[in-house]
Amino acid sequence: MYNHAPENYLCPFCLLIRGIENAHTYAMHTDIVHHTPTVTAFIGSHQWPNNHGNVIVVPNEHFENISDLPLHFASPLHELVKTLALALKTVYACEGISTRQHNEPAGTERPPPESWWVQKVSADSTAD
Ligand SMILES: [Zn+2]
Numbered sequence: 001m002y003n004h005a006p007e008n009y010l011c012p013f014c015l016l017i018r019g020i021e022n023a024h025t026y027a028m029h030t031d032i033v034h035h036t037p038t039v040t041a042f043i044g045s046h047q048w049p050n051n052h053g054n055v056i057v058v059p060n061e062h063f064e065n066i067s068d069l070p071l072h073f074a075s076p077l078h079e080l081v082k083t084l085a086l087a088l089k090t091v092y093a094c095e096g097i098s099t100r101q102h103n104e105p106a107g108t109e110r111p112p113p114e115s116w117w118v119q120k121v122s123a124d125s126t127a128d
Contacts, residue, residue, distance in 0.1 A: 002104055003064045013058045013115060016042065027056075034084075036060075038076045041084060044117065053088045053120030057081050065103040077116065084118045094120035 005011075016025040016032075017040050027042050033055065034041040044054040057080050059073040069077075085097040101116045 002067055004104060005064055011062050013040075013056075014062045016040075017058070017060055034080060036076065036080075038073055039080050041080055053092045053094060055084050055088070055118045057084065057116045057118060066101060067103070081116050081118055088118065088120045092120045096121040 010024060012025045012027075015022070016027055016029070017035075019029065021028050027044070031042040032040060033043060038060055039057060040060055041055050041057045044056040057077060059069065059077055061073065063069045063073070081099055085099060088094065089097055098119045098121050099116060100119075
């Protein structure tokens, strides 16, 4: 439903979860901070390199957008987003936490899809 990925699209997050590191993965295996059979979290060093409190959470199977995400992935994914949000708040003593997930091009989704972002927000850093 509402899919637009090009044919033969190689998802960089799925490559990373499978242990592959190359120019398409945007992250390295050492960036992974949490991995379970259903979800993985890693430091989002590519998009906002100056925001050290930036973690990306993905399901371990590829789903292009939230309308495709089964609830048995959604529940552990959101549980991890909540845990990471509280951890960032504790570690950075930041003023707030921002979480986001984009769907379809009009929703500012650019490949790769299926990710949830958890970021610290402080006066001295930017979330965007
Ligand atoms: Zn994927």
